Amino acid sequence: MDSKRRQLIAGISLASAGVLLNACRTSPSGSGSATNKSDEPAPGEAAPAEVTAAEDLMREHGILRRALLVYQESAVRLRQDASSVPPDALEKAANLFRVFGEDYHERKLEEVYILPVVKKSPGVAAGYVDILFEQHTRGREITDYLLSITKADRIPSNSVETLAKTLESFVRMYEHHAAIEDTVIFPAWKSAVGQGELDELGEKFEEIEHEQFGDDGFEAALKRMEEIETSLGLSNLDMFTAPKPPK
Ligand SMILES: [Fe+2]
Numbered sequence: 001m002d003s004k005r006r007q008l009i010a011g012i013s014l015a016s017a018g019v020l021l022n023a024c025r026t027s028p029s030g031s032g033s034a035t036n037k038s039d040e041p042a043p044g045e046a047a048p049a050e051v052t053a054a055e056d057l058m059r060e061h062g063i064l065r066r067a068l069l070v071y072q073e074s075a076v077r078l079r080q081d082a083s084s085v086p087p088d089a090l091e092k093a094a095n096l097f098r099v100f101g102e103d104y105h106e107r108k109l110e111e112v113y114i115l116p117v118v119k120k121s122p123g124v125a126a127g128y129v130d131i132l133f134e135q136h137t138r139g140r141e142i143t144d145y146l147l148s149i150t151k152a153d154r155i156p157s158n159s160v161e162t163l164a165k166t167l168e169s170f171v172r173m174y175e176h177h178a179a180i181e182d183t184v185i186f187p188a189w190k191s192a193v194g195q196g197e198l199d200e201l202g203e204k205f206e207e208i209e210h211e212q213f214g215d216d217g218f219e220a221a222l223k224r225m226e227e228i229e230t231s232l233g234l235s236n237l238d239m240f241t242a243p244k245p246p247k
């Protein structure tokens with residue numbers, strides 16, 4: 001694909017989250033996808049299990065962690081043979097992180113409903129909030145850089161090491177970030193808001209997701225992620241099984 005066409009597609013994707021995430025919804029197979037929360041079950045089909053607000057946030061982290069895996073593997077490959085990393089695959093991963101991670105998960109949910117509540121709550125969790133906000137900002141700066149450097153048909157050779165280092169630093173930051181949110185921030189938030197409000201927020205989050213993506217954003221993002229992994233030859237989980245330890 002030439003760079004103009006790729007830029008056009010990236011531009012359209014950034015302009016419309018729904019287009020980006022729903023671009024992958026044409027395949028009827030839906031392999032590995034969660035059931036669409038908004039659909040009525042077909043006759044004889046089990047009703048979809050309800051997703052709680054905290055579970056919603058954590059499975060979104062699952063999508064973002066898969067993007068981090070793409071970044072990590074790309075950093076290794078860039079150093080071995082830069083031509084083995086197609087810039088448009090990295091660009092798609094960065095676009096997904098922007099639309100699903102930064103503009104939706106962080107900006108619409110965490111920064112509005114989670115972090116301000118935790119900041120006012122007693123305990124250690126409040127102490128993390130300013131750093132988490134800073135890391136959201138740094139992540140967006142890095143995503144801007146990734147989207148800009150992956151516009152070209154190939155990564156310039158004098159940028160390969162900088163790109164690999166930047167990808168690794170992003171992965172390192174976001175792995176810690178999501179781990180603290182999963183283990184400290186979300187539990188503190190759940191305690192602070194109480195069960196009644198949690199149920200309401202679960203519905204609110206679903207509404208926001210539909211507003212943002214027009215349908216089930218998680219399912220579309222998952223499908224998009226699977227396509228990116230496949231394009232990079234990263235879709236076989238068994239390739240990541242560790243070798244036997246030394247005797
Ligand atoms: Fe966050």
Ligand SMILES: [Fe+2]
Pocket residue numbers: 061105110178181
């Ligand atoms: Fe998060």
